[in-house]
Amino acid sequence: MKFVALFVIFLLLLNGFSTAQTLIQDFCKKAAAKHRDIKYDFCVSSLQQDPQSKSATNLTDLLIASIKTDAVKTTNVVGIVNQIIKEKKYGKDIESSLDACLSCFYEATDELKLTVASIKSHDYSDANWHMSNALYSSEDCDLDFKQRGLQSPITNETNVVYYKILIYFALTEML
Numbered sequence: 001m002k003f004v005a006l007f008v009i010f011l012l013l014l015n016g017f018s019t020a021q022t023l024i025q026d027f028c029k030k031a032a033a034k035h036r037d038i039k040y041d042f043c044v045s046s047l048q049q050d051p052q053s054k055s056a057t058n059l060t061d062l063l064i065a066s067i068k069t070d071a072v073k074t075t076n077v078v079g080i081v082n083q084i085i086k087e088k089k090y091g092k093d094i095e096s097s098l099d100a101c102l103s104c105f106y107e108a109t110d111e112l113k114l115t116v117a118s119i120k121s122h123d124y125s126d127a128n129w130h131m132s133n134a135l136y137s138s139e140d141c142d143l144d145f146k147q148r149g150l151q152s153p154i155t156n157e158t159n160v161v162y163y164k165i166l167i168y169f170a171l172t173e174m175l
């Protein structure tokens with residue numbers, strides 16, 4: 001009896017997990033077909049990063065999980081930038097741009113939190129507005145380097161944030 005109950009729970013969990021997997025894979029397939037800048041593998045691994053994505057049953061669940069992983073990433077970028085500044089490997093010019101990037105990514109993180117709040121209150125136009133702000137904030141970091149003719153030491157990080165945010169817009173198109 002006990003074993004049967006456990007087995008049923010196991011099957012239910014497995015079923016929930018595979019529903020979420022299918023949801024993620026189907027979405028990423030469609031998104032990659034529609035948008036040149038969205039790569040299937042990046043999309044799947046990015047969406048799987050949030051533990052809640054494993055129990056996602058619809059695209060709204062997935063959307064919230066995806067924004068949470070974005071906020072984890074922007075917070076992670078703040079940590080990386082702080083570390084680079086501490087190491088003092090670069091000159092004053094690059095450091096000054098990195099300082100600007102810190103504010104940009106703090107701001108982006110705040111905007112991501114506001115995006116989740118807007119979605120939870122079903123205000124999608126507000127959510128899109130906050131998400132656009134998050135995108136512009138992270139682009140501002142790159143722009144600061146470009147305008148001074150400097151090579152950003154965190155190009156990869158800013159690219160990852162950019163591609164992750166594209167996933168958000170692709171998801172909202174399909175809601």
Ligand SMILES: *[C@@H]1O[C@H](CO)[C@@H](O)[C@H](O)[C@H]1NC(C)=O
Nearest residue numbers: 055056057058059060061062
């Ligand atoms: C999506 O699923 C969650 C539960 O996983 C539920 O709370 C929510 O209402 C669903 N949203 C839509 C739009 O179906």
Ligand SMILES: *[C@@H]1O[C@H](CO)[C@@H](O)[C@H](O)[C@H]1NC(C)=O
Nearest residue numbers: 152153154155156157159160
């Ligand atoms: C940036 O990404 C490229 C390709 O993904 C990789 O080869 C390179 O090592 C990365 N650079 C840094 C600084 O992480």
